[in-house]
Amino acid sequence: MYYIAEVDKDICASKNCHLCTQYCPESNCINYSEEDKSAYVSVDRCKACEICVYICSDIAKNDAIKMKWIDDLNEGFVIKKSGVVLR
Ligand code: SF4
């Protein structure tokens, strides 16, 4: 298929930041887990536009999001419930 945005949870959790979640043009695609204190991407909704990478790296200066080939995602092709806070 194609590349997907992946959040490095360790970096994100250390930043106390929600910025990328406000800019993804795809609804319910990047959400924020209060339990993990990290943003996460719903793999099935990501369109690989890379806006979140720009926001995290160039605006927030946090470098927590990278584009990854879909077969190489750390958690695999896990479809997370969109619009739901993960527990
Ligand atoms: S912009 Fe980066 S650091 Fe901020 S919430 Fe998104 S992934 Fe985390």
Ligand code: SF4
């Ligand atoms: S690459 Fe685009 S569609 Fe995918 S999570 Fe980032 S902003 Fe959303």
